[in-house]
Amino acid sequence: MNVMTIGASRIGYEIKTYFRQTDTVFFTFLFPLIMLTIFSVAFSEQPFGQDADGNDVSAAQFYLPAMLAAGLLLSGLQNLAIDIAGEKSDGTLKRFAGTPLPVGSYFIGKIGAVLATGTLQAALLIAVAALVFRVPLPTEPERWLTFLWVFVFGVITSAVLGIALSGLPRSGKSATAVIIPIVLVLQFISGVYLQFTALPEWLQNFASAFPLKWMAQGTRGVFLPENFEVLEQGESWNFAGVAIALGIWLVVGLLVTRLTFRWIRKDS
Numbered sequence: 154m155n156v157m158t159i160g161a162s163r164i165g166y167e168i169k170t171y172f173r174q175t176d177t178v179f180f181t182f183l184f185p186l187i188m189l190t191i192f193s194v195a196f197s198e199q200p201f202g203q204d205a206d207g208n209d210v211s212a213a214q215f216y217l218p219a220m221l222a223a224g225l226l227l228s229g230l231q232n233l234a235i236d237i238a239g240e241k242s243d244g245t246l247k248r249f250a251g252t253p254l255p256v257g258s259y260f261i262g263k264i265g266a267v268l269a270t271g272t273l274q275a276a277l278l279i280a281v282a283a284l285v286f287r288v289p290l291p292t293e294p295e296r297w298l299t300f301l302w303v304f305v306f307g308v309i310t311s312a313v314l315g316i317a318l319s320g321l322p323r324s325g326k327s328a329t330a331v332i333i334p335i336v337l338v339l340q341f342i343s344g345v346y347l348q349f350t351a352l353p354e355w356l357q358n359f360a361s362a363f364p365l366k367w368m369a370q371g372t373r374g375v376f377l378p379e380n381f382e383v384l385e386q387g388e389s390w391n392f393a394g395v396a397i398a399l400g401i402w403l404v405v406g407l408l409v410t411r412l413t414f415r416w417i418r419k420d421s
Contacts, residue, residue, distance in 0.1 A: 155255075156255045156257045156258050156261070157258075157261065159254065159255060159258035159261075160255075160257065160258035160259075160260070160261025160262050160265065161261065161265070162262075163258055163259065163261065163262025163265075164261070164262050164265035164266050164269065166262065167262045167263060167265070167266035168266045168269055168270065171232075171266060171270055177232060177235075177236075180227070180231075180333075181227040181228050181231060181232045181270075182227075182228070182270060182273075182274055184223075184227060185220040185221070185223050185224040185227065185274065185278060186220070186274075186277060186278055186281060188216075188220055188223070188346075189213065189216055189217065189220040189278060189281070189282065190281075192212050192213075192216045193211070193212050193213035193216065193286050195212075196212035197211070197212055199212060201214070201215040202215075202381065202384075203378075203380075204378035204379075204380060204381075205378060205379060205380045210377070210378065210381075211286065211287075211288065213282055213286035213287075213288050214282070214286075214288045214289065214376070214377070215377070217278065217279070217282045217288055217376050218369065218372035218373040218375065218376040218377060219344065219345040219346070219369055219372070219373070220278055220345075221275055221278055221279075221304075221372045221376075222307070222343075222345060222365060222368040222369035222371075222372045223340055223345045223365075223369075224271065224274045224275060224278065225271060225304070225307040225308055225311050225368055226311050226336060226339065226340070226364075226365050226368070227336065228267050228270055228271040228274060228308070228311070229267050229271065229307075229308055229309075229310070229311025229312040229313075229314070229315050230311045230312070230314050230315040230318065230332075230336065231315065231332055231333065231336045232267065232315065233263055233267065233312055233315030233316055233319065234314075234315040234316075234318040234319045234321070234322075234328065234332045235319075235322075235328040235329055235332050236263075236319075237263070237315070237316060237319035238319045238320075238321075238322045238324075238325050238328035238332075239325035239328060240325075241319065241320075241325065241415075242324045242325030242326070242328075243325060246415075260316065263312065263316065264309065264312045264313070267308055267311070267312045267315075268305070268308050268309070268312075271304070271308045272304075275304060288376075290376070291375060291376065296375050297375075299371070299374065299375050299392060300371075300372065300375040300376075302396075303368065303371035303372060303375070303392075303395060306396065306399045306400075306403075307364070307368040307371070307399060309403065310364055310399045310402050310403045310406065311364070311368075313403055313406035313407055313410060314364070314402060314405075314406040316406070316410050316414065317405075317406045317407075317409035317410045317413065317414075318332065318335075319414075320413040320414065320415070339360075339363055339365045340365065342356055342359065342360040342363075342366075343360045343363065343365040343366040343369055344360075344366060344369045344370070344373075345365070345369055348384070349366070349369070349370075349385070349386065350384050350385065350386065357386055361386065361398075363402075364398060364399055364402040366398075367394065367395045367398040367399060368395070368399070370385060370386075370390065370391065370394075370395060371390070371392060371395040373385070373390070374390030374392060374395075
């Protein structure tokens with residue numbers, strides 16, 4: 154209980170630290186909203202198909218689930234990987250090792266902050282899409298329940314993978330240059346900026362090995378009309394596949410973190 158209590162107290166500290174970093178807020182918190190706005194305005198005259206009732210699907214409606222999925226990856230994987238790499242480089246983790254702070258509390262603070270900021274980011278995206286761009290939102294409770302588990306599962310998986318990848322940069326200064334290209338490539342091949350089924354089949358299969366493709370597919374299954382399901386790989390939203398893929402990557406992230414994270418102390 155002491156670990157949980159300390160971890161809960163650190164969530165507030167991590168959130169305050171997050172919003173005090175202007176560049177981090179821009180590239181992880183506001184970036185999906187900016188991209189949604191750009192795509193919605195730039196492609197406002199371009200049709201993206203019709204729903205079952207013959208109503209046109211706007212650019213904002215088409216890109217909303219993609220930006221929600223991208224936000225999960227940015228808030229979790231990119232933000233934590235760069236943040237923790239910087240803390241390793243500047244000696245913050247070494248100083249933590251000399252305090253009574255449990256390692257578990259440190260992780261609870263990081264993941265809890267990602268959940269909080271990710272929730273705020275998703276709420277902002279959905280609100281802007283609905284109020285500014287008139288995107289019709291789901292009315293069925295089961296769709297919102299699906300979004301809830303895809304969102305929570307995606308945030309936690311992305312956060313754990315971010316912790317795992319924090320050991321990849323050789324220093325805090327190189328973290329941005331190492332992590333951001335990985336995140337950008339995943340966004341382009343996973344159906345965030347480009348329609349996934351418009352990509353070559355071999356690239357679709359390659360992207361399916363990574364979690365962002367499944368997060369984007371899960372959010373599309375919530376916010377796009379049912380008849381868009383035939384445009385997915387296998388012509389199905391395949392929510393079971395989304396859960397399995399995210400579960401596998403969560404386990405992979407936990408194993409890599411366990412093997413590579415270095416905060417050496419006897420009680421950890």
